[in-house]
Every structure is written in structure tokens, then in C-alpha cells.
Amino acid sequence: MSGRLLRWVGTGAALGALLATASPAYAVPEPSGPGERPVSELLTDLQELYRKAEESTETYNATQEKLKDQRAEVTRLNGSLARARTSVRDSRGAAARFARQQYQGRTNISPYVHLLLARNPQQAVDQGHVLGRAAAERAATVERLVGGEQKASALAARAKGALATQVALAAREKEARDTVKGRLKEVEELLASLSTEQLEELARAEEEGMAEAQKKFLKSGSLSGSPGSTPTRPPSRRGDSALDYAVRQIGKPYKWGAEGPRSFDCSGLTSRAWAAAGKEIPRTSQEQWAQLKRVSLRKLRPGDLIVYFPKATHVAMYLGDGMVIQAPRPGTRVKVSPIAANPLLGAVRPDPSAKPMKDYVPPKLPRGAMKGGDAGYGRAAAPRT
Template sequence: MGTGKRGLLTAALTVVCAASVLAAPGVAFAAAPSPLPTASGSPAAPKPSGSPAAPAPSGSPAAPTPPRDKDLERVRRQLDSLYHDAAVATDAYDAAEEKAKKQSAEIVALAKKIVEGQEKLKAMKNRAGAAARSQYRTGGLPPIAQFLLSDDPGQVLDGAGLVLQGQRAARSLLGEMARTQKELREYAADAAAQWKKLEAGRKAKAAAKKRIERRIDAAEKLESRLEKKEKERLAELEQAAAVKAQTAWLDTGVIKDTAGKASTQGEKAVRFATAQLGKPYVWGAEGPDSFDCSGLTSQAWAAAGHPVPRTSQEQWKQLRHVGVEDMRPGDLVIYFDDASHVGMYIGDGAIIHAPRPGRTVTVAGAGSMPILGVVRPDA
């Protein structure tokens, strides 16, 4: 990407940020600087928070930071930390929810197998009972006894063949009954194990929910202590941090040669995500009226006919990784070392994502947060 085009893009993103608070308030965790890509295309680790700031260009001394801005900057970083913790807990909540759905479905399937097995066993018992009643009617005599006592040995011999067939059928029936009873015991044991897993998942989900609510409540209380002008200035600082990170990322030239065209499914996923702009972030939500970050990306690709894992961490684990320099619209950009956030790349260095509580689905700079990597659902 040339300097002129990059400057236009940076300016455009800055205008978007200033006009509708997209790049910064829309960014969940913009406190940390965006990692610069290495020669291999992978993002480098961000500098420690204690690293000294880069020196100002010669001839342009840095303006002193107002004392109140320093306080607000600390607030901004506190908010970023709280919302990041909430995002991690949200991923745990979503994962527990997804597991609960699968385990519930498995329990239902096992219950159906148990019912079918019980009906099958009942039918076999009826057949065994009918055979026993038939034997009772003949006096229960073995074929040799019937041969010795009969006035028609030929008839007895014919009947003996039938009896032998009946005995083989009875042994087969007993064997089948034993197998069915064993299967029923196994189904019941599996169902009990799934119930235990489901209960453990419910506890994990409840714990994640409490943690989310505590972090969000703490963040909201922190913000509520600010005056109107302080909130406005905080928003400006968030915007500035996001724009600075995005500009630094673009200046690396990482997307200079990126001209990948979206696949047909990728275009559908981008259209779906774009249609959700302005809808509120709600943790654990996957539409249609609200979304969390991975709820948006998973539903976008489901709408494109290519389901992906529900959480950002599983998307990072299970989907194919591609270099940042090779990403194309529809790819998913995974953020932070713990893969706790995800957005959808839409081209020209931008993403659509659901940022955090109190914000809406928005457009932001792809480099406004530390990039862990990029995955391609339809690779």
C-alpha cells in the first residue's frame, strides 16, 4: 500500500473514530500497543508495559501530558483490564454453553436408544414366553421321549427336526437378549456420565457468569465516577490510542501487498456481519438482536453455510492459520495472547467486530489491538 493510500486510510479511520466512536470506544482493549509483524509475517510480542516510550521526532518536542490526562489514562488502562477479564470469562461461558448443548443432545439420543432397547427386550421376552408356553403344552418332553412313546415314530422324527431348529432359535434369542441388556446398561452408564459432565458444565458456566458480571459492574462503577467532561476526554484518549496503534501497524507495510479476494462464502459472511452494524454487544449473545465477539463471527460464517467453532479460542485452535500479509475479507483476526477477542477482516486494514459491553457492532482498524494471528474458516 503506498504512502498516499495509507495516509488516506488512516485519515478515514480517524474521521470514523471521531464521528461515531468506532475505532476506539468500539475497540475492546486498546490499551496495549499493536505488535509489529516479524519478517515471517507473524506478529511480534508487544513491549512490556514498563518499556520507555518512543522518543519524539527531532525538532518536535512532545507536549507535556496534562496531570488529569495521566489519571484518565490510568482509568483507561483499568477499564481495558476489566473488560479484557470479562472477555476471557465470556469465552469460558460460551464454551460451557456450547458443551451443554452437545451434552444435552447426547443425553436425548441415549434416552431414545434406551427406550428402543427396552422395547426390543420386551418383544424378545414375549417371544421367549411364547416358546415356553408351547413347550409346556407338549408336556416339556424331549424329542427322544416323544419318539419312544409315540405311535407314529416318523411324525416324531419330523417334529424332532423342528424342535432342534426351535432350540437353536431359542439360544439365538437368549444371546440377543443378553446383548441388548448389556447395551442398555452401557447406555445408562453413558447417560449418567453425560449428566455429570452437564452438571460440571453448568457450574463452570455459573462461575464464568459471576466473573463477567463482577468485572462489568466494576468497570461501570469506575466510569460512573467520572464527570461528563472526563468521560468525553476519556473517549478522546481511547480514540487516540486506537488510531496510534492502527497507524503504527499500517506503517509496517504488513498489508502493502494484501490484495486477497474474498471467497464466495467469505463475501456472504462479510455481508452478514455488515448487516449487524449498530447492534449492541451482549456477552453470550449470538443474535439476532445482539452479539458478543465470537457470536458475531460464528453466526456470520453459519449464515455463509460454513459453521465454525463458537468461541474465539476454539476458532484459533481449530481453523487454519494464515499470515497477516495474506489475509482476505472474511478471514477472522484473533487478538491478545489468550485469543480472547475476534473480529472479521473486511479489507483495507479494517475489521467488523462486537467490542465489549456498552458498545455496538462496529468497524475498527485491524491493528488497533494486539493481533495474535489470522484464521481462515473456508481454507
């Protein structure tokens, strides 16, 4: 671990420059022995910063999804408005044509007089039917014109409102994006202000804390009901496909707001994996927790989603045997981690009615699948890999 930490500290001048601008709230004095800030205090600070960054990231993701939907709605309404205006233009043309015809052929003689004076009354009656149909057609044309104008007016108002909503969402997206950047800058400033010895101490504390949490979790029997046992149930066909997709992403970098194919954030990975399996699920971890079917940890099967932290701000995919695949946090890569690497909130299943496979074979993991930091947001920072 210390080697990776040393490499992280020396990755570039950018973090070194941040030492000069570090926030006073997190300023750490030069190493002077026992007088340095305790690791527990640093862990608490980093935990709070990462949690806030994760919350801001999911807010950004949710806003981005709403903006995407709103743009599609604006496009749809503009298309409908264009068609309505074309219909109004056609109706106006037809109405003008009827007006010209009526003007050119007008007469003061009543149709009944025409009928009485006609040499062939039956022919006059037939002509009357034709005239009646023409009158009905004219009335229908006028009705279409009036209705079309009303529809076009309503669509224009809706399109205007939808555009205003889009503009407001775009502003909110920018605000959320700036918030994420600010949160992550705070993390970088704090990390850059630490000495190599402090970073090594943080890494050890993080690893020890995660290992202890995993050990206690498995002994509790939360996964199976029997302490120390973590049997793997077979997934559904789609769950297997989603898991296969996630495994193939191992090693790709975390990037907030990303949903593939080159990089992912936590919910970007889980939503894209299930989409690849033919099942669309919500984009954000909060919506995945809110909308998908809850499932007991004792009934977990590969492909299920594990949600973390009280506000559901982190999510991973269950691999089996007490392990998950996740995109942990900025500076890390998609990897395999212990299920208890973060405080669990619960689990959800995208396809609760699907039957488990009978011929399930666990996926073969690539080399180095567990390499790198295990903790997601809410834990201390790990070295960049």
C-alpha cells in the first residue's frame, strides 16, 4: 500500500501546487511527531467530504437525466407544433378555395326555386345532395381550421413552457456540476496537505477498518443466516448478463457523471450493466433504491444491487461470496470489493420475478480485480491507481 501511496503523492505538480492553497480548515502542519492531527480526525474529515461529493454527484446525475428527458420533450412538442401549423396552413388554403368558389357562383335564387323550375326534378334532387355534401365539407374545413388553430396555440404555449423548463434545468445542471467540482477540490486540497507518513497511516487505517467491517458482517449471518457462511445463489439470465458486463468493465476509471463505455461512476456502472442485459433501470443510486424491488441480504443473488449510506448515495453490484463489483470513487477504477467496504443500506433486484438459472457458472475475474482502494464515498481517500 505504501508504494501506491508514494506513487500517488508524486503523480504531478498539480497536487503539489494545492499545498499552497489548501483550505485553512484542513491545513495540517509539517510533520513534527506526536503533535500531528490524529488519523481518526483525518478519517472523519475525509468521510464527510466524500459523502458530500457523492451526494452532489448523484444530484448532478439526476438533474442530467431530467434535462435529457426535457430536451426530448421539447423536440417532441416542436415536432407536433410544426405538424399542427402545417395542418392549419392547409385548412386555410381549403377555406380560401371554398370562399372563392362561393363568391364566383353566388346567386339569390333559392335552391327550392331551382327544384321547382327544374325540367328534371330528380336531377335537381341529386344536385341538391351534391350541394349538401359540399356544404358539409366546407363546414368541416372551417371546423378543422378553428380546431387546428386552437391546437397549434396550445402546443405553442406548451413548447414555450417546456423550453423554459429546459433552460432552468440546464442552469441547475451547471450548478450541480460546479458543486461536485468544488467538493472534489476540497478532498484534493486536504489530501495534498498531508505528509507521506499521514497518507500511509490513513491507508492502513482504511484497510484495517474495512477488513474488520467485512469480518463482522460475515460473522453476523446477514447474508445467509449462518455465521461465516456466504453461499452464492444462481442469478437470473439477465442478472448473469448484467454481471458479465460489469466484470468486463473492471479496470476502467471512475469518473463522476460517467455511464460508459470508457469510464463510470457508481450508478452509471449498475444502470449501464442492466441496460446491456435488456433491462432499463433508473440512472441514479437514489432512484434505484426508491424504485426497484427490495430484497433481503439473506436472499442475495449475483446481479442484485447493493445500496450504501443513509441517503442511498452509493451503489454496487453483488458478485457472490460476500463480494461486489463497484466504481468506488474518483481516483480509483472499477474493481471487486468486500460487500462491507461501506455502510450498507440494503439491496434491490431489477428483475424480481425472473427465475434463477439452473446452469450458472460464476464469471472468471481478470487479474488484479481487487487491486486499488476498496472504500467508496464516505471513507478515507485511497491512492490514485
